[in-house]
């Protein structure tokens with residue numbers, strides 16, 4: 001990573017708090033992501049990982065704190081404006097439209113950022129499994145294929161930053177490998193990635209930097225390679241292989 005990238009983070013999250021009524025889901029979370037970086041947010045169920053992504057993507061309004069994209073304060077921007085600026089979420093549970101075909105789902109993704117959108121054919125090169133199935137209803141795809149479609153639907157918008165919420169959830173080990181291979185390719189193409197995962201070991205292996213969330217707050221942060229060896233992190237989140 002260049003020195004310049006370190007000095008100019010593409011995304012900054014500063015002292016963000018998120019509450020749902022009385023439930024304080026995110027407490028004073030701060031981190032920054034260098035352009036082209038891949039950071040992992042890991043932690044137990046309910047630790048607040050999805051809520052951080054919801055705040056960053058504009059699906060929930062933080063109670064306090066700031067979110068900046070390329071130095072611009074986007075804390076009060078609506079979600080669609082963030083998509084327009086190149087900040088795209090792939091939500092947990094995929095949320096593809098089952099009755100629409102694979103191609104139609106992709107077109108929906110392109111529509112969200114029409115001027116910058118990639119041609120569909122580019123997505124079929126990146127995700128060959130979708131090319132073969134382009135005319136099928138999305139509901140006919142396997143779980144792993146649906147996850148690929150959800151990622152492709154985000155990528156067709158040519159995002160600058162992609163937020164991935166639990167992309168490997170519920171997938172067979174072979175599909176988990178494929179999803180992580182796709183994440184590596186996205187990263188190699190220069191797109192910045194924020195990866196939320198239950199599969200902490202796998203996510204930290206893919207990431208440069210990791211943040212471990214515990215009951216809404218960051219408990220450990222650092223280079224992913226260090227976290228993978230940190231006895232506190234190993235004991236609580238990684239276990240024996």
Ligand SMILES: Nc1ncnc2c1ncn2[C@@H]1O[C@H](COP(=O)(O)OP(=O)(O)OP(=O)(O)O)[C@@H](O)[C@H]1O
Nearest residue numbers: 020023024025043044045046047048049050051052
């Ligand atoms: N819409 C909501 N309304 C009320 N409470 C919520 C809502 N969404 C999340 N929470 C609560 O906020 C806390 C953090 O949840 P969040 O989904 O962000 O955690 P997570 O780390 O992503 O967990 P998971 O992996 O289970 O999604 C939890 O206590 C959860 O029950």
